[in-house]
Amino acid sequence: MTSFLGFVEGPLWAVAAAVFVAGAAWRIVGLLAIGRKPDISPPRASAALGFIKANLRHFYPRQLFLGRTFVHLLGGYGFHVGLFVLLLFAAPHVAFIKDRILGFGWPSLPRAGFIVAAEFAFAGLILLWVRRISDPVMRRITDRDDHVGSWLTFLVMLTGCMALGQSHEFLRASHMLLVDLWLIYFPFSRLMHAFTFVLSRGFTGATYGRRGMTP
Amino acid sequence: MTAKTADAQAAIDKFIAATDSAAAAYFDACVHCGECAEACHFYLASGDAKFTPTYKLRPMVRAYRRHKAPFSGLKRMFGLAPPEVTGEELETWAELVYDSCNMCGRCTLVCPMGIDIAGTIAKMREGFVAAGLAPDGLVLSEKNALETGSPMRVRLQALKAQIAHQETETGIPITLDKKGADYMVILSSMEIMGYAETIGALARIFKHAGIDWTISSKCFEATNVGVQIGSSETARELVSRVVDAAEELGVKYVISPECGHAYGALRWSGPNLIGRPYAFEVVHIIELLDQLRREGRLRLKGKSNEAITLHDPCQIGRRGGLIGEPRRLIHHVSDGFRELDGAGITNLCCGGGGGVSANPRAHDLQEAAFACKKAQIDKLGSLDAIVIPCANCRTVFEDGMDAYDMELETIGLSELVAGQLDDASSRGEGSRD
Numbered sequence A: 001m002t003s004f005l006g007f008v009e010g011p012l013w014a015v016a017a018a019v020f021v022a023g024a025a026w027r028i029v030g031l032l033a034i035g036r037k038p039d040i041s042p043p044r045a046s047a048a049l050g051f052i053k054a055n056l057r058h059f060y061p062r063q064l065f066l067g068r069t070f071v072h073l074l075g076g077y078g079f080h081v082g083l084f085v086l087l088l089f090a091a092p093h094v095a096f097i098k099d100r101i102l103g104f105g106w107p108s109l110p111r112a113g114f115i116v117a118a119e120f121a122f123a124g125l126i127l128l129w130v131r132r133i134s135d136p137v138m139r140r141i142t143d144r145d146d147h148v149g150s151w152l153t154f155l156v157m158l159t160g161c162m163a164l165g166q167s168h169e170f171l172r173a174s175h176m177l178l179v180d181l182w183l184i185y186f187p188f189s190r191l192m193h194a195f196t197f198v199l200s201r202g203f204t205g206a207t208y209g210r211r212g213m214t215p
Numbered sequence B: 001m002t003a004k005t006a007d008a009q010a011a012i013d014k015f016i017a018a019t020d021s022a023a024a025a026y027f028d029a030c031v032h033c034g035e036c037a038e039a040c041h042f043y044l045a046s047g048d049a050k051f052t053p054t055y056k057l058r059p060m061v062r063a064y065r066r067h068k069a070p071f072s073g074l075k076r077m078f079g080l081a082p083p084e085v086t087g088e089e090l091e092t093w094a095e096l097v098y099d100s101c102n103m104c105g106r107c108t109l110v111c112p113m114g115i116d117i118a119g120t121i122a123k124m125r126e127g128f129v130a131a132g133l134a135p136d137g138l139v140l141s142e143k144n145a146l147e148t149g150s151p152m153r154v155r156l157q158a159l160k161a162q163i164a165h166q167e168t169e170t171g172i173p174i175t176l177d178k179k180g181a182d183y184m185v186i187l188s189s190m191e192i193m194g195y196a197e198t199i200g201a202l203a204r205i206f207k208h209a210g211i212d213w214t215i216s217s218k219c220f221e222a223t224n225v226g227v228q229i230g231s232s233e234t235a236r237e238l239v240s241r242v243v244d245a246a247e248e249l250g251v252k253y254v255i256s257p258e259c260g261h262a263y264g265a266l267r268w269s270g271p272n273l274i275g276r277p278y279a280f281e282v283v284h285i286i287e288l289l290d291q292l293r294r295e296g297r298l299r300l301k302g303k304s305n306e307a308i309t310l311h312d313p314c315q316i317g318r319r320g321g322l323i324g325e326p327r328r329l330i331h332h333v334s335d336g337f338r339e340l341d342g343a344g345i346t347n348l349c350c351g352g353g354g355g356v357s358a359n360p361r362a363h364d365l366q367e368a369a370f371a372c373k374k375a376q377i378d379k380l381g382s383l384d385a386i387v388i389p390c391a392n393c394r395t396v397f398e399d400g401m402d403a404y405d406m407e408l409e410t411i412g413l414s415e416l417v418a419g420q421l422d423d424a425s426s427r428g429e430g431s432r433d
Helices: A002-009 A011-033 A047-057 A063-089 A091-102 A111-134 A136-141 A144-162 A169-188 A190-209 B008-018 B021-029 B035-039 B041-046 B058-067 B072-077 B087-099 B106-110 B117-130 B136-148 B156-170 B189-194 B197-209 B225-229 B232-249 B260-274 B285-294 B324-333 B360-379 B391-403 B413-419
Strands: B183-185 B253-256 B281-284 B308-310 B385-387 B409-411
Touching (some): A011 A169, A011 A190, A063 A091, A063 A144, A144 A169, A144 A190, B008 B117, B021 B117, B035 B106, B041 B360, B136 B225, B156 B197, B183 B232, B197 B285, B225 B260, B308 B324, B360 B391, B409 B413
Parallel strands (some): B253 B281, B308 B385
């Protein structure tokens, strides 16, 4: 088991991290390299400011839509906030980042904090997925990638919780294997929205920012 | 289902060519959350999931993922790329791209990724035109516009007759083709034939404020069916006609009328379509009126007490940037103004924009979608009139209100302002400050 753990934390981790970094960068660069014609209509306001404003504005909903989008908002924020708290502040993650990536760390969550963050993340992800399979709109637009991304993330989180005590190498190895698979899958999938959302909001913000609007 | 044979490859080529970095970012960022449906009046009115805005983009997304996206070659090699778009699929999708999308842009407001679905639908329509799948109503309007300058075949003779009538009504002469005038007015065919009192209102306001203006006999049509059907070539030709007429007369400004898409076509798309800046500025009539108000050049006999509300045309407000201007004007002339739910940037489309009202096939859908607008209006209780600064929206409202047995006067913003002017303080035709 030690050798399997060594493999998933060693060579496979290195390959997965490389695929993640290179793949995500390739995809972003490839997307930008497609290019866009410059807009020569006389602007009413700043496109650059529009890029920034749209990125910030879409973090919170417009009041008129709040009632109709409440479930998605709850699930989306619960999942993402929980996930990022776990990713950045779970004690094993802080230790891993310090030992294997950056060479320095930061204070980590106490166990109770981990459990609360995990509950938010799981509840949010499960809510989003149940909505995905039950809502007629979601069923119509969902494809295989949506399910693979959801399940892979779920399994990474599940094995991460199981490995929390680090009492069994198998559990830690399972978690690392799934993390490696998740990292390899990431650049080829819709998980890339973690990066592309900035561009998506920004392009719209720039286009309409020139017109003095932040849609 | 149309009987036409769709040229799928032509559509795919256009989809690929039209996918720039922005569209690619949209396609890559969409997480299929479905929130956009909650902002779409076609979905809200019908409950049919096929009207989910992001779903309408699917053929173009597929073409991008198969042919242009980063890693698309790798995915094709391993059989992981999505299948090719087919003609049958495009034929099915024509309803989603033309009949049930006003390109109103409301879905962008609710999208966590801020995806400009309306702008992408406009690009997607280029593919449908190439495939021969544009709706017959829009194809006819395009043919009319290219042949006669007007989608409704309104010719100069008809304009002159309407102008003569308005001159008689107002007692104000209107000069065509005045070289070196400050402003050139363009109009929509719908205004000329359906709401000609707008011409009289403009004459009164401009005389009152001392605006030096004219109308070109060579090009007086503001609408641009090219941007609605999805033909850059047609859009470019129609913009060029306005630009040529304005530059020939040597005007400083072209006034875009109370028409939604005409403003976007000339003000925001036009220079990009013809590939150069204009020798004049484009100003929307609402912007100009608000400027005149700010400068104290709209002197009133008093304010109206009628209970009125405002419909924000999508292409003027949400997608055009004029939200505050109409409100300041209405407050200037009225004490009875009340806002609709979600007024301003989140306002609901009338259901007829983006070429839908010119597409008879979409009539039932348009009428169903108007139910959302009706619900907004009903919520305000008793009203005397609704101000609609877009002639196309106005006809859609009148059709919709007729279908739903509603009684409410529609009025243009220029007419509203002109009706409250103190003509005794008029500065006289042609004079300027």
